[in-house]
Amino acid sequence: MKNITKVFPGVKALDDVNLVVEDGEIHALVGENGAGKSTLMNVLSGIYPYGSYEGDILFNGELCKFKEIRDSEAKGIVIIHQELALVPYLSIGENMFLGNERGRAFNLDWDATFHEADKLLRTVGLDESSRTLIKDIGVGKQQLVEIAKALGKNVKLLILDEPTASLNENESKKLLGLIQDLQKKGVTSIMISHKLNEINYVADKITILRDGATIETLDKATDDITEARIIKGMVGRELIDRFPKRTPDIGNISFSIKNWSVYHPIFANRKVIDNVSLHVRKGEVLGIAGLMGAGRTELVMSVFGKAYGTGIVGELEKDGKPLTLNTISQAIHAKIAYITEDRKGDGMILGKTITDNITLAKMSKVSRRGQIDTDLEVNVAKSFRDKLRIKSTSVQQLVGNLSGGNQQKVLLSKWMFTDPDVMILDEPTRGIDVGAKYEIYSIINDLATEGKSIIMISSELPEILGMCDRIYVMYEGRIVGELSRDDASQEVIMGMILSASKGA
Amino acid sequence: MEIKKATQNKATIFDGLRQYSMLIALVAVMIFFEITTKYVLLVPRNVSNLVFQNAYVVILAVGMLLCILTGGNIDLSIGSVVGLIGALAGKLIIVNHVNIYLSIAICLVAGILIGVWQGFWIAYVHIPPFIVTLTGMLIFRGMTLVILGGKTLSPFPDSFKGMSTGFFGDFFNVPNFNLTCMIVGALAVLCYIIMQVFGRLRKMRKNYDMSGSLGFTVKLIVISAVVLLTAYTLAQYRGIPTVLLILTVIVIAYAYITNKTVAGRYLYALGGNQKAARLSGINTNRVFFLVYVNMSFLAAVAGLVFAARLDSSNPTAGSGFELDAIGACFIGGASAYGGIGTIGGALIGAVFMGVLNNGMIIVGIGSDWQQVVKGLVLLFAVAFDVFSKRKSR
Numbered sequence: 001m002k003n004i005t006k007v008f009p010g011v012k013a014l015d016d017v018n019l020v021v022e023d024g025e026i027h028a029l030v031g032e033n034g035a036g037k038s039t040l041m042n043v044l045s046g047i048y049p050y051g052s053y054e055g056d057i058l059f060n061g062e063l064c065k066f067k068e069i070r071d072s073e074a075k076g077i078v079i080i081h082q083e084l085a086l087v088p089y090l091s092i093g094e095n096m097f098l099g100n101e102r103g104r105a106f107n108l109d110w111d112a113t114f115h116e117a118d119k120l121l122r123t124v125g126l127d128e129s130s131r132t133l134i135k136d137i138g139v140g141k142q143q144l145v146e147i148a149k150a151l152g153k154n155v156k157l158l159i160l161d162e163p164t165a166s167l168n169e170n171e172s173k174k175l176l177g178l179i180q181d182l183q184k185k186g187v188t189s190i191m192i193s194h195k196l197n198e199i200n201y202v203a204d205k206i207t208i209l210r211d212g213a214t215i216e217t218l219d220k221a222t223d224d225i226t227e228a229r230i231i232k233g234m235v236g237r238e239l240i241d242r243f244p245k246r247t248p249d250i251g252n253i254s255f256s257i258k259n260w261s262v263y264h265p266i267f268a269n270r271k272v273i274d275n276v277s278l279h280v281r282k283g284e285v286l287g288i289a290g291l292m293g294a295g296r297t298e299l300v301m302s303v304f305g306k307a308y309g310t311g312i313v314g315e316l317e318k319d320g321k322p323l324t325l326n327t328i329s330q331a332i333h334a335k336i337a338y339i340t341e342d343r344k345g346d347g348m349i350l351g352k353t354i355t356d357n358i359t360l361a362k363m364s365k366v367s368r369r370g371q372i373d374t375d376l377e378v379n380v381a382k383s384f385r386d387k388l389r390i391k392s393t394s395v396q397q398l399v400g401n402l403s404g405g406n407q408q409k410v411l412l413s414k415w416m417f418t419d420p421d422v423m424i425l426d427e428p429t430r431g432i433d434v435g436a437k438y439e440i441y442s443i444i445n446d447l448a449t450e451g452k453s454i455i456m457i458s459s460e461l462p463e464i465l466g467m468c469d470r471i472y473v474m475y476e477g478r479i480v481g482e483l484s485r486d487d488a489s490q491e492v493i494m495g496m497i498l499s500a501s502k503g504a
Numbered sequence: 505m506e507i508k509k510a511t512q513n514k515a516t517i518f519d520g521l522r523q524y525s526m527l528i529a530l531v532a533v534m535i536f537f538e539i540t541t542k543y544v545l546l547v548p549r550n551v552s553n554l555v556f557q558n559a560y561v562v563i564l565a566v567g568m569l570l571c572i573l574t575g576g577n578i579d580l581s582i583g584s585v586v587g588l589i590g591a592l593a594g595k596l597i598i599v600n601h602v603n604i605y606l607s608i609a610i611c612l613v614a615g616i617l618i619g620v621w622q623g624f625w626i627a628y629v630h631i632p633p634f635i636v637t638l639t640g641m642l643i644f645r646g647m648t649l650v651i652l653g654g655k656t657l658s659p660f661p662d663s664f665k666g667m668s669t670g671f672f673g674d675f676f677n678v679p680n681f682n683l684t685c686m687i688v689g690a691l692a693v694l695c696y697i698i699m700q701v702f703g704r705l706r707k708m709r710k711n712y713d714m715s716g717s718l719g720f721t722v723k724l725i726v727i728s729a730v731v732l733l734t735a736y737t738l739a740q741y742r743g744i745p746t747v748l749l750i751l752t753v754i755v756i757a758y759a760y761i762t763n764k765t766v767a768g769r770y771l772y773a774l775g776g777n778q779k780a781a782r783l784s785g786i787n788t789n790r791v792f793f794l795v796y797v798n799m800s801f802l803a804a805v806a807g808l809v810f811a812a813r814l815d816s817s818n819p820t821a822g823s824g825f826e827l828d829a830i831g832a833c834f835i836g837g838a839s840a841y842g843g844i845g846t847i848g849g850a851l852i853g854a855v856f857m858g859v860l861n862n863g864m865i866i867v868g869i870g871s872d873w874q875q876v877v878k879g880l881v882l883l884f885a886v887a888f889d890v891f892s893k894r895k896s897r
Contacts, residue, residue: 307783329785338783346783349776351843360773361784363766370765375707414784 004055006039006048013039014053015212021157021190021205023060026183028199029192031209032234032433037192038082040209041159044190045079046072059157076156080146082165086134093117093130096149120148124178138293140171147178158182158189164198165431168292168459169494176202194433196227208233235435243466244438246445250469251282253320254453255336255422260314262302262477268310272298274477276314280422280453285444287468288457289493295477296457297341300424304338305331318421332361337420339411341427341457343404347411350400354392354410355381357399362418384413388443405436412443423447424455429463441467461490475500525888526837526849530856537863544866545859548741551734556669556813558858559747560586560806562851564829565836566758567802569850570795572833573762573775575842577633579796581640582803582829585618586822587648589807594657594817597664604664608808615804618644619797627793641826649819658816668812672744682743689735693728700724747809754802759847771795775842831878832857835885856885 006014014036021027029037042048044057046066057064059075066072069079086095093114102116103109117130126144128137134145143163150158160179164172176198179189193199199206206225208215215233218225256279264270273295280286288296301308303316305328316323318334325331331338340346348357358381359366366377381395388409392402399410408428415423425444429437444467448454458464464471471488473481473496481496538545564582571579589611596607618640625636659665676683704720738744762768773781774791782788806825811817836853838845860881864874 304783305785327785327787328783329787332785340783345777346779349773349780349843351776352772356769356772360769360781360786363769367766370767372764372766372769374764375710 004040004043004053004057006036006043006053013212014043016055017209017212017214019207019214020217021188024183024186024188025204026179026189026191026202028203028206029190029209030194030196030199030206030230030234032435035209035234036212037209038161039212041079041161041190041192044072045069045077045159047079073153076154077159078150078153078155078157079159080143080150080161080163082162084139084142084146086142086145088135089133091131091133092121092128092137092145095134095145096120096130096152098149100153116152117148120151121145123151124148125174138171140167140175143167143171143175144178147175147182151182155187158187160189160191162192162194162431164193164195166292170291172198194431196230199230200225200227206230210234210236231434234433242434242438242462244442244445246285246448248283248285248469249449249451250284251451253279254282254318255280256317257299257303258315258317260299260303261312262298262309263311265308265310272309272477273302276474276477276479278472278479280455282421282453283448283451284470285448285454285456285468287464287471288455288474289461289464289471290459290474291497292459294474296474297426298477299474300338300426300455300457303331304328304336304424307338332418332420335419335421336424337361337415337418337422338424339415339426339428341430343407343411343430348399348407348414351398353381354385354390354395354397354399354402357410358384358413358417361414365417380417381413384410384417388413389439403432403436405432405439408432408436408440409443412440416447420452422453422455424457426457427459428456429458429460461493464488464493465490473497526835526852526856526885529885529888530852530859533856533859533863537859537867541863541866545863546737548737548739550862550866551737552741552745554855554858554862555745555748555751557862558854559668559751559813560810560825561828561832561857562751562854563754563802563806563809564825565832565850565854566754566847567799568826568829569833569836569838569845569847570758570762570771571633571799572830572838572840573771573842573845574792574795575775575778576840577842578826578830579622579633579637579640579799579803580826581618581622581637581644582799582806583822583825583827584641584644584648585615585800585803586807586810586825587819588618588644588651589615589804590811590814590821591648591651591657591817591819593664593808593811594660595651597660598657598817604661607664611808612801612804615801615807616797618804619800622800623793623796626796627789627791633792633796645823648821652817652819654819656816656818660812660815665812665815666746667750668747668809669815670746671742672746672749674743680740682739682741685739685743686735688744689732689739692735693731696731697724697728747813750805750809754805755847755851762847767791767794772843775839775844777843828854828857831882835882840886 004014004017017036017040019040029040031037039048043053046069049067050065057066059077064072064075087098090098096117097113101108102112114130121128121130124144124147126141126148128141134142137145147158163175167175179191179202183189191199191203204220206218208218208230210233218229256277258277260273260276261271262273264272276299278286288299290296298308302312303325305325306312307328316325323334325334325336344350349360355378359377363372366373366380378395384390385392385395390402390406390409390413392406399407402410412428428444429440432440444454444456456464456468465488469485471483471485471493472479473483473493475497478500480500481493483492534545544550568579568582571577592614593607593611596602596610597604602610622636622640625631626633672684674682674684700720762771770781770786770791773784773786774788778788807822810821814821832853833845833850834840834853835856836845836849836851838849857878860878861874864877869877
């Protein structure tokens with residue numbers, strides 16, 4: 001891709017970007033959010049048609065003018081988006097050949113569809129029938145279906161946008177292995193990712209984008225690539241420490257969960273949380289580590305006013321007194337906050353302003369007898385904007401137009417506004433870039449220093465290790481270990497999970 | 505820095521225009537019909553007529569807007585509820601000679617009960633509103649026919665009719681000019697200006713951010729002018745229609761609720777993202793329930809107003825009203841996905857539909873073509889809205 005420039009109204013998203021990907025390599029594209037990675041890939045795959053950008057796309061030496069995705073797919077360029085484009089209520093096979101159906105338009109050949117689908121599923125190492133519905137398989141498997149679908153289109157250049165963002169460690173490893181297998185079969189891949197260790201592991205070359213421009217391309221064969229090196233390129237400065245320092249000042253036990261069990265909301269005989277007990281102290285950052293699906297989110301949501309699950313039994317205690325939380329508003333009233341992992345889906349109202357979002361969970365603080373003091377509300381929002389350094393044109397800007405890191409700050413503001421004693425943070429840095437992560441960590445540290453109890457769920461072990469004073473390890477709805485900061489390491493935690501999985 | 509500020513100003517002016525696009529469209533339609541009807545549209549008598557003819561649409565549109573805000577949900581049953589309440593009023597007042605005020609109270613309670621019934625199924629059993637209100641459409645139309653036995657009841661006593669067709673009395677004796685009307689209009693404008701200016705002063709004192717003073721002044725002048733002009737026009741006929749007072753109270757009350765109360769904020773939050781609203785501690789079921797109770801209550805009000813205007817209880821009264829109300833909301837800029845829309849917009853939409861209906865009748869377009877035009881206008885209005893939003897991204 002040569003001299004690509006793409007302008008959105010008011011923003012130059014790509015500024016004279018060059019990207020050279022050689023046949024048969026795995027090329028990683030890294031950069032902070034908003035650096036232009038996805039835009040560049042959308043140009044390449046024809047989502048932004050020829051004419052809406054400047055510059056040329058050359059594929060195997062041939063100038064390409066893609067008008068739509070179909071044109072790029074005809075050349076063998078297939079993009080797999082971060083948000084998977086699968087229809088949940090159709091089968092794997094139907095999804096794989098969607099838009100590329102077997103048989104004739106008025107006489108679809110279902111036998112061929114499912115036969116070919118099954119064959120492709122085997123090549124990506126997915127052991128599922130192609131007649132299974134998409135909604136019945138996990139995200140990791142869905143990702144594999146997407147790749148199998150791409151193979152069905154005779155892919156030559158595969159573009160993966162954050163393919164492992166929602167996968168656990170095992171699934172990620174499997175996926176990366178698959179990309180390497182495809183490489184051996186001659187498929188070129190471009191991979192966008194935030195996970196630097198994965199990139200280091202799999203990529204031959206790494207191109208770094210910053211503010212819509214190519215900064216540099218590193219070659220594994222010639223350059224000495226380290227994570228620090230990549231981060232420096234991404235943020236434009238050395239990030240000496242990924243986690244800000246904090247001197248823990250830990251007080252009494254503020255909140256505890258005792259013998260907590262929860263059943264699945266639909267399959268009421270499936271136990272999701274099994275007899276969990278834990279506690280958190282004042283001023284402590286408590287981590288809950290575990291694989292995806294370990295039940296961490298389910299645990300905290302069931303505690304948070306029974307927002308999840310049925311047949312909940314167990315006791316809660318706050319500041320030494322027993323506590324019953326039957327609704328979410330009771331939980332908020334008891335000064336507990338749950339900051340969801342799904343920022344856009346469950347956390348905020350994207351079509352509403354920063355102000356509206358921040359005050360929503362505690363309207364009583366900005367209203368009297370049901371009437372809102374809108375002026376006061378705006379001032380509240382402004383003070384949070386300054387305190388947390390939310391980058392926005394004004395506090396009346398729609399949350400949907402903010403970057404991921406700033407959205408997360410708004411979400412944190414929203415729950416800080418409820419004056420909680422206990423803050424449960426579920427994947428607080430998912431999908432946000434290195435610089436914003438550091439800021440979020442600093443905010444978390446400040447909250448702990450103020451004496452709040454923080455419970456932090458994260459799938460990124462370095463983050464748990466870097467931030468938490470104490471760590472619980474969960475596996476299949478049970479607590480399988482408790483570690484102090486000094487005892488914890490990636491190996492110890494994974495070891496606990498592995499031994500638990502063998503014991504079960 | 506200066507340049508940046510200038511472009512920002514330009515952007516806000518443009519945004520402002522888009523925000524008022526439906527208002528501009530309304531003015532355009534009014535000018536169009538004013539000319540094609542040879543200046544009949546805005547003669548005092550016809551302006552009075554416009555108010556009478558469209559009172560029920562405004563009332564229903566206000567309720568419908570709340571339903572739409574919850575997530576693009578609509579209420580299909582309101583036409584039937586209008587019919588049923590009209591029939592009930594006729595049965596009580598004309599057949600059984602029950603006291604008029606007691607009858608009105610009974611009818612309003614009946615409306616609330618209908619809302620409780622529908623709200624229960626929607627909010628607590630989680631049946632989609634579309635289906636619940638579709639069944640309501642059948643059930644309540646059927647009950648209308650049962651009550652009336654398929655016949656029309658008529659006439660209502662004058663005191664009941666007055667509620668919808670009467671005028672507010674005049675305390676002065678100026679020939680051919682209702683001075684009371686003019687004074688009420690002027691007082692309303694005065695109150696409005698005082699409230700706005702005081703609000704602004706309060707903001708200034710507390711050092712809060714304010715909108716630009718130019719925009720503020722223009723808004724004040726335009727709104728005051730519209731109110732005064734309307735008052736002046738109505739004064740030249742027979743004064744303030746009583747139903748206009750009912751409308752004003754309803755519109756102001758609901759505009760206040762949606763804008764300035766916690767309940768209103770919850771409503772927008774629910775429509776914007778139901779899951780996020782729930783996780784913010786909002787009892788989403790209760791919001792749904794109350795919205796549908798409110799809708800049926802307002803449908804009952806509209807039913808009374810409409811029966812009084814028709815001067816009869818008619819078995820087919822109200823059929824198709826739900827479409828007028830839905831149309832008014834969407835023309836007024838409500839989003840079909842919920843969370844976006846204002847009472848002011850719904851009001852503009854309702855007046856738009858009213859002017860369109862009235863104008864076409866005066867011009868002499870047959871009811872067959874009227875429907876075609878109305879359908880197209882609704883489609884284009886929503887398409888225009890979609891386009892302007894797409895551009896703003």
